[in-house]
Amino acid sequence: MSATKYNPTEIEDKWYQYWMEHKFFASKPDKNKEPYTIVIPPPNVTGQLHMGHMLNNTIQDVLIRRARMQGKEACWVPGTDHASIATEAKVVNLLKEKGIKKSDLTREEFMKHAWEWKEKYGGIILQQLKKLGASCDWDRERFTMEEDLSAAVIEVFVDLYKKGYIYRGIRMVNWDPEGKTALADDEVIFKEVPSKLYHIKYRVEGGNDYLVIATTRPETIMADAAICINPNDSRFEHLKGKRAIIPIINKSIPIIEDDYVDMEFGTGCLKVTPAHDINDYEIGLRHNLPVIDIINDDGTLNEKAQILVGEDRFIARKKIAKMFKEDGILEKEEEYTSNVGHSERTNAVIEPKLSLQWFVKMEELVKPAYENVMNDTIQLIPPKFKNTYKHWMENVRDWCISRQLWWGQRIPAYYLPNGDFVVAKSEEEALELAKEKMSDSTLTSKDLKQEDDVLDTWFSSWLWPMSVFDGFKDPDNEDFNYYYPTNDLVTGPDILFFWVARMIIAGYEFKGKKPFNNVYLTGIVRDTQGRKMSKQLGNSPDPLDLIKNHGADGVRTGLLLSSAAGNDLLFDIKLCEQGWNFGNKIWNAFRLIKGWEITDTETPEASVKAQKWFEARLNQSLVEIEDHFSKFRISDALMTVYKLIWDDYCSLYLELVKPPYGDPIDQKSYDATITFFEELMKILHPFMPFLTEELWQQIQSRSPKEALIIAQWPEAKSFDEQIVLQAQVAFDLISQIRNIRASKGISPKEALKLYVKTDEQIVYEKYSAFIYKLANLETIIFTSEKIDNAVSFLIKSDECFIPMEGAIDVEKEKAEVTKDLEYTKGFLNSVVKKLSNERFVNNAPEQVIAMEKKKQSDAEAKIKTLEERLESLK
RNA sequence: GGGGAUAUAGCUCAGUUGGUUUAGAGCACCUGCCUUACAAGCAGGGGGUCGUAGGUUCGAAUCCUACUAUCCCCA
Numbered sequence: 004m005s006a007t008k009y010n011p012t013e014i015e016d017k018w019y020q021y022w023m024e025h026k027f028f029a030s031k032p033d034k035n036k037e038p039y040t041i042v043i044p045p046p047n048v049t050g051q052l053h054m055g056h057m058l059n060n061t062i063q064d065v066l067i068r069r070a071r072m073q074g075k076e077a078c079w080v081p082g083t084d085h086a087s088i089a090t091e092a093k094v095v096n097l098l099k100e101k102g103i104k105k106s107d108l109t110r111e112e113f114m115k116h117a118w119e120w121k122e123k124y125g126g127i128i129l130q131q132l133k134k135l136g137a138s139c140d141w142d143r144e145r146f147t148m149e150e151d152l153s154a155a156v157i158e159v160f161v162d163l164y165k166k167g168y169i170y171r172g173i174r175m176v177n178w179d180p181e182g183k184t185a186l187a188d189d190e191v192i193f194k195e196v197p198s199k200l201y202h203i204k205y206r207v208e209g210g211n212d213y214l215v216i217a218t219t220r221p222e223t224i225m226a227d228a229a230i231c232i233n234p235n236d237s238r239f240e241h242l243k244g245k246r247a248i249i250p251i252i253n254k255s256i257p258i259i260e261d262d263y264v265d266m267e268f269g270t271g272c273l274k275v276t277p278a279h280d281i282n283d284y285e286i287g288l289r290h291n292l293p294v295i296d297i298i299n300d301d302g303t304l305n306e307k308a309q310i311l312v313g314e315d316r317f318i319a320r321k322k323i324a325k326m327f328k329e330d331g332i333l334e335k336e337e338e339y340t341s342n343v344g345h346s347e348r349t350n351a352v353i354e355p356k357l358s359l360q361w362f363v364k365m366e367e368l369v370k371p372a373y374e375n376v377m378n379d380t381i382q383l384i385p386p387k388f389k390n391t392y393k394h395w396m397e398n399v400r401d402w403c404i405s406r407q408l409w410w411g412q413r414i415p416a417y418y419l420p421n422g423d424f425v426v427a428k429s430e431e432e433a434l435e436l437a438k439e440k441m442s443d444s445t446l447t448s449k450d451l452k453q454e455d456d457v458l459d460t461w462f463s464s465w466l467w468p469m470s471v472f473d474g475f476k477d478p479d480n481e482d483f484n485y486y487y488p489t490n491d492l493v494t495g496p497d498i499l500f501f502w503v504a505r506m507i508i509a510g511y512e513f514k515g516k517k518p519f520n521n522v523y524l525t526g527i528v529r530d531t532q533g534r535k536m537s538k539q540l541g542n543s544p545d546p547l548d549l550i551k552n553h554g555a556d557g558v559r560t561g562l563l564l565s566s567a568a569g570n571d572l573l574f575d576i577k578l579c580e581q582g583w584n585f586g587n588k589i590w591n592a593f594r595l596i597k598g599w600e601i602t603d604t605e606t607p608e609a610s611v612k613a614q615k616w617f618e619a620r621l622n623q624s625l626v627e628i629e630d631h632f633s634k635f636r637i638s639d640a641l642m643t644v645y646k647l648i649w650d651d652y653c654s655l656y657l658e659l660v661k662p663p664y665g666d667p668i669d670q671k672s673y674d675a676t677i678t679f680f681e682e683l684m685k686i687l688h689p690f691m692p693f694l695t696e697e698l699w700q701q702i703q704s705r706s707p708k709e710a711l712i713i714a715q716w717p718e719a720k721s722f723d724e725q726i727v728l729q730a731q732v733a734f735d736l737i738s739q740i741r742n743i744r745a746s747k748g749i750s751p752k753e754a755l756k757l758y759v760k761t762d763e764q765i766v767y768e769k770y771s772a773f774i775y776k777l778a779n780l781e782t783i784i785f786t787s788e789k790i791d792n793a794v795s796f797l798i799k800s801d802e803c804f805i806p807m808e809g810a811i812d813v814e815k816e817k818a819e820v821t822k823d824l825e826y827t828k829g830f831l832n833s834v835v836k837k838l839s840n841e842r843f844v845n846n847a848p849e850q851v852i853a854m855e856k857k858k859q860s861d862a863e864a865k866i867k868t869l870e871e872r873l874e875s876l877k
Numbered sequence: 878g879g880g881g882a883u884a885u886a887g888c889u890c891a892g893u894u895g896g897u898u899u900a901g902a903g904c905a906c907c908u909g910c911c912u913u914a915c916a917a918g919c920a921g922g923g924g925g926u927c928g929u930a931g932g933u934u935c936g937a938a939u940c941c942u943a944c945u946a947u948c949c950c951c952a
Contacts, residue, residue, distance in 0.1 A: 007915065281952090391881060391950075398880090398951085496949085531888090533948085564903070565889050571948090573889065581904070584917050595914035630893095639891075642903070657914085664913055738921080745909060745921045752912075829899065837896095842935035851896050851936095858897080 009583070009590035011554025015693045019133060022696075025707045027071075028138045030078035032485035039070035040489040041079045042468050042519075043139065044502070045147060047086040048121060049093050052131035052546045054528035054536055054574055055495060058566060061559045062525060062637055063493045064137050068689040069632065070490075071138070072716035078486055080471045081139035083126050085148035087411040087460050092182060092349065094120045094410065110409050110455075117410050121148075134547060136555045136692045138712070145471045147463035148411070155475035156412045156463050157428055159513065164426040168364045174403055175281045178356035180302030180316075181349040184407040185360070191344040191353055198343075202270060202334040203327060205230060208246040208255055214239075215334050217269030220279070221327065222319040225252055225308045228283075228292035229275040234260040236271055250332045251323070252309050259290050281355055298354060316354070361405040361414060361456065369399050371511035372504060381507060382521045384635045388496060395500045402505075404459045411457030418452045465505035468492075468518035475513075492519045495527060523635050526571035528562075533573060549579055556691035557582035563641050563690060585645060586694045589687075592653050593698050596676055600667035609772035610672040612730075613659035616770075617679055619726040620651050625719035628686065641690050648683055655734065658777060677702060682717050732798065733770035739796045740778040743805060747794070754781040758790045761801040789875055797823075800864035802872065817876050824869040831862040 022028060032038070041063050046056060063079060071077035094117045095105050105113060129144065145152060163169050176185035201221045204213045216230065230247045232239045246255050263286055264273045277287030278296040287294060297308035302316050311319045327333035344353035373396040375381050376389060383389050405414060417433040418424045425440060427433035430448055438446050469475065472483040488510070494503060503522055510518035529535055536543035549558045560582030566572040624647040631640035656679070660672045668676075681702065684695040688711055699711035744751060757780050759767055764785050767774070771783055786804075793804035794816075837843050838855055847855075 008917080009915095387882065394880060395950085400951095500950090527949095570883095570890075575889090575904090577904075578889095580917070584915095587917065588915065591915035591918085593914085598914070634893075636891090636893095639902095642891095645903085653915090654919085661914090742921055748909080750912090751910085751920080826899080833899070837936075840935050843896095844935085846935055847896065854897050 007591065007594070009554075009587040009694070011556060011583070011586065011693060012551065014697045015134075015136070015550075015555055018693050018696045019136065021710075022138065022712055023141075025710070027710065027712050028079070028140050029142055030076055030140050032481050033076045036074065036076040038486055038490075039067070039073075039075040039077045040486040041067055041491055041493070042471055042489055043079065043081045044492070044494045044498075045082045045084040045145075045464060045467060046128045047089055048083040048125040048128075048146065049086055049089045050083075050128045052128050052135075054543055054546060054562075055525075056128065056132070057135060057546050057549075057558065058528055058562045058572065059493055059495065059525050060132055060135060060137050061562055062523065063491075064135070064559075064692075065563070065637055065689040066491055066493070067138055068692060068712070069716060071712065072685065072688065072714060074715065076485075078143070079137075079139045080143045080145065081129055081132070081137075081141060082143075082145035082467075082471060083129065083147070084460055084464050084467075085121075085146065085411065087406055087408050087457060088182075088184065088186065090117065090121070090125075091184075091408050091410040093124075095182070113409050131547060134550050134555060136559070138692075143471070147460065147467070147470075151473060151476050152463060152466070152470045153412050155466050155470040156458060157415050158475055159466060159509075160412075160415060160458065160462075161426055161428050162513070163363060168368060169404075169426075170362055170364065171359055172362050172401075173357055174360050174362075175284050175355050176358050176360065176403070177344060178300070178354040178358075179346040179349055179351050180300065180354055181351035182346060183300055185356075185358065185405075186346060186353065192347050196343045198339055199324075200269065200337040200339040201324060201327070202337065203250065204332040204334055205247040205250060205272075205274075207242065207258075208248055212241075214242060214247060214258075214272050215270045216272045216274045217337070218274055219339060220276075220320070221323050222304070222311070222316055223276045223279050223297065224249055224274065224323070225254075225304075225310065226276045226278050226295040226297045227254075227256055227274045228277050228287060228295060229256050229290065230258045231261050231264050231273040231275050231286060232258065232271065233262060233264040233266050235262075236264070236266050238271060250330065251326060259286075259292075261286050261289065278357055279355055284355075284357065294357060296357060298356070302351075302354060360403050361416075361454075361458075363402040363404055365399045365401050365508075368508050368512055369396050369504075372396065372507040375511070375517060376507065381517050381519065384521060384523045388499060388524055391496070392499060392504065395504065402459075404462050405454075405456040406459055407455070408457050411460065412463065414454040414456050414458060416454040418454070419446075420450055424454075461501055461505060464502060465509045466513070468506060468510065469514060487514070488517050489519045491521045491523055493523045493525060496524045497527070499524065521635070526566055528572050528574050531573055531575050533571075536574070544574075544576065549576075553579040553583045554586060554693070556586050556694045560585055560641065560690055563638055564645070566638055585649070586691060588649060588653060589694060589698070592648075592657060593680065593701070595657065595661070596673075596680065597701070599662070599673060601670055601673050602667040604667070604669045606669045606671045607772075609776045610660040610669070612770060612772055613656055614672070614675045616726055616730045617651065617656045619722040619724070620647070621679065621682060622719050622722035623724070623727055624651075625686070625717060629719060644683075644686050644690065648687065652679065652683060655777075659773060684711060685714050685717050688712070688714075729766060730770050730773065732766055733773040734777075736767070736774055736798055736803065737778045739798065739803070740774075740780075740805065743794055743796070747807065751779055754779050755805050756781050757783045758786045758793065758804040758806070759783060759801060760786050760789070760803070763801075789871075795872060797865065797868060800861065800868050802868050813876055817873065820869055820873050820876070824866065824873065827862055827865050827869065831859065831866065834859045834862060 043063065044059065067077050067079045097120060098105060098116060108116070132139070160169065177191050179186050198219050200217050200219055202215050202217050203221060203224070204215055206213045214230065218224070227249050232242060242258050243260065245258050247258055248255055259275070263282065264271065275283045275286050275292060277284045277292050277294045279298065286292070295307055297304055298316060299305050304311050304314050304316065304319050306312050311322055314322065324333070345351065346353060376383060376392055383392065415428060416424045416426045417430070417437065419437055419441060421441070423440065425433050425436040427436050430451065430453070433451055434446060434448055437451060438444050466475070468489050469483070469487060472486050473480055474483040474487060492503065506518045510516055527535060530542040534540060534542060546558070553561070558579050561578030562572065564578060564581065624643055627643050628640050631643060660668070660676055662668045681699070684699050688695040692712065696711045699705070740755065740757070743749070761767065767783065774780055774783065790804035790806060793806040795802055795804045797803070834855055838859060844852060
């Protein structure tokens with residue numbers, strides 16, 4: 004016999020390999036089958052599997068495995084994105100270790116290193132997904148920087164440019180002086196840093212007055228374009244319309260008025276430095292101030308600063324502070340904690356910097372994407388995200404798509420000798436355009452200089468659902484026509500705008516069709532304290548360790564059990580243990596069944612009825628499960644399966660058909676038990692693929708065509724609800740008897756007598772075999788009299804007695820009955836109140852009134868029984 | 878500063894367009910059991926004035942308003 008404890012590691016790799024060998028994950032268009040398609044949210048090629056991926060990919064795998072079993076042509080496309088900033092940073096670091104500086108390399112040389120890095124270290128995450136059981140079609144793996152996908156990106160850029168959606172413009176970017184690149188907002192980490200607030204005196208022009216400004220960045224005073232005060236600030240009436248002198252460089256600047264200035268903060272006088280602060284830049288725009296950029300790309304001061312030229316910004320800060328002190332213009336230094344942005348990659352302090360960038364105009368493009376989510380052509384699950392989506396789309400801002408990097412698709416814009424530019428797919432086409440534009444046929448490719456910047460990685464991934472099926476390279480190909488639009492997208496709400504919305508925009512703009520029907524937004528996996536998992540906190544468990552310790556099935560189940568769509572999941576290792584426990588439970592149930600010897604004896608009544616009952620329960624559960632799946636309630640679907648297996652199959656069904664120890668089981672019961680078990684394995688397979696396939700194959704040897712992964716998903720058949728309801732009466736009775744055993748300390752081995760006082764004997768007779776077996780009864784006797792010296796309890800309004808000499812504590816019994824009586828009276832009271840309300844009777848639907856009346860009569864009957872009981876106890 | 882979301886048992890959450898309900902599940906907890914599938918198990922049990930205050934309604938956890946708290950996004 005197999006081990007009493009389920010050991011996942013022994014079987015998981017075996018079955019994954021088996022599925023791969025027999026190409027069960029592979030998909031190709033099949034006109035006779037309905038396609039079911041998911042494209043993976045491409046993880047960062049440098050990434051490692053984290054808990055978010057685990058959750059997200061488990062959900063995708065559940066959906067795809069179920070669809071496959073439903074006979075659909077299930078296709079899950081895997082792949083990675085090239086993550087320009089992250090990858091470039093990794094490559095730069097690796098080169099640094101080898102003693103090579105990026106600046107010493109040509110673009111081509113650098114790209115060669117980068118590709119080498121990608122081939123060697125990239126995409127580990129996809130290998131890790133295999134451990135989780137992800138049934139992706141690995142032959143279809145794509146990468147956003149591969150040739151075909153890059154060609155799509157360039158094509159789209161040229162197309163948008165021609166349509167007038169792409170332009171160049173000035174923008175304040177998050178500049179990383181170490182990485183020498185602009186960063187996206189989400190690549191900037193804000194940290195609280197202790198710093199100083201310097202109070203500096205500026206002389207007011209034409210007198211001996213001075214004003215005081217407070218700044219954390221004194222090294223930027225040379226770039227000041229104005230001093231700004233709040234127009235409502237009465238303290239500074241005398242400054243209005245005057246000018247101030249920047250100390251040290253003695254430059255005169257205007258004093259302006261703007262509401263932006265916070266009268267409470269600092270001194271109420273703000274130095275305005277448009278080139279080096281986003282808010283100041285906006286004030287500058289309002290007041291037509293000059294932009295004086297005094298900081299180089301590497302963070303040193305340039306000649307426009309006039310002083311300290313060539314010094315690093317932080318050294319300059321110290322030096323200038325010293326100069327203030329010497330000149331007596333430093334009024335005071337204050338300790339201050341400021342929130343400073345740091346580069347996620349290099350940890351350098353971010354320098355706000357104005358630069359010329361490429362943008363996509365969004366206002367027009369967004370329209371179909373906005374409408375089709377609002378009218379549910381594309382459904383967001385849960386729908387609460389429609390609000391967020393709406394807000395974003397209504398306030399959409401132009402998309403900055405250029406990045407000052409090499410790893411990515413180089414922008415296909417070519418500058419002409421006169422500074423103008425042309426946009427074209429290739430250098431050859433660009434040259435033709437240039438000749439035309441300049442009216443100069445003597446131009447050669449040497450006269451053109453291609454833009455150095457590359458495109459934002461999102462500018463690749465917004466095409467993902469189309470480009471993975473070669474929808475640009477070969478727009479009318481079989482795959483694209485068959486698989487697109489895809490069915491479901493599973494991702495996190497944090498990239499609803501960055502990625503999801505942009506894919507929808509691209510889908511409509513380039514193909515006139517939505518990219519997917521449904522977007523399932525998962526929650527964020529947090530630790531037990533509700534904190535986001537991060538490397539810094541070290542609060543994230545290693546997913547591969549979890550799989551090693553609890554099995555992929557255990558981890559999958561644990562993650563799904565408590566993660567409703569859109570809700571954050573507080574991850575606790577206990578969840579994985581619960582998942583494993585469930586697997587172990589099933590493992591042991593199977594051991595029990597497999598251990599039975601079989602004879603051709605007659606089937607006991609309890610077993611005959613148990614089979615009928617479980618079949619009904621199974622079908623009832625299938626209906627519930629289908630309903631949950633149709634609403635993307637994956638967690639609820641799993642919980643329904645969990646309870647069906649644990650409570651109904653193991654705790655009730657198996658106990659009902661189980662022969663006495665050592666006895667064999669009859670053939671019919673055995674067959675039914677195995678058939679039910681097989682159905683359960685099918686339903687559970689999408690959630691726990693490994694364990695279910697293992698047991699499926701242990702039931703009997705099967706050919707690859709009979710593998711569970713491609714078995715047919717069970718369909719709910721019609722069933723008799725009465726069976727479930729009537730059996731429930733027996734189960735309630737069993738619980739009550741077990742309760743009495745527990746409270747009176749009676750061993751389960753001691754057979755008991757049960758008396759039932761009822762008008763409906765049939766209800767108890769029908770499933771009496773269940774009661775005999777599970778409650779261990781000697782006999783059931785129907786009576787019209789009360790039984791003395793017995794413990795009693797109620798099933799609805801029927802009184803049941805178990806004779807028990809001297810075991811009755813009258814006072815305790817009385818207290819219990821009184822409590823129950825009071826509750827029921829209160830309940831009756833609320834019902835009667837409702838029914839005596841004329842407006843209720845007139846307005847409420849008939850069904851509701853009938854229900855209330857039933858509640859009333861049930862409660863009245865119960866009260867009568869309880870009162871009699873109380874009387875007899877006196 | 879602007880916007881959004883959430884608030885139900887110790888924890889995590891259901892409660893499906895207001896009516897089977899003086900509220901359900903899983904986990905945790907308590908009690909008793911090593912009953913020959915499983916002690917990572919079995920059987921039983923306790924536990925919530927549905928964030929606060931108003932309002933609409935015959936009827937509110939559910940709809941409306943205000944407040945409080947927490948989280949997220951944008952600046």
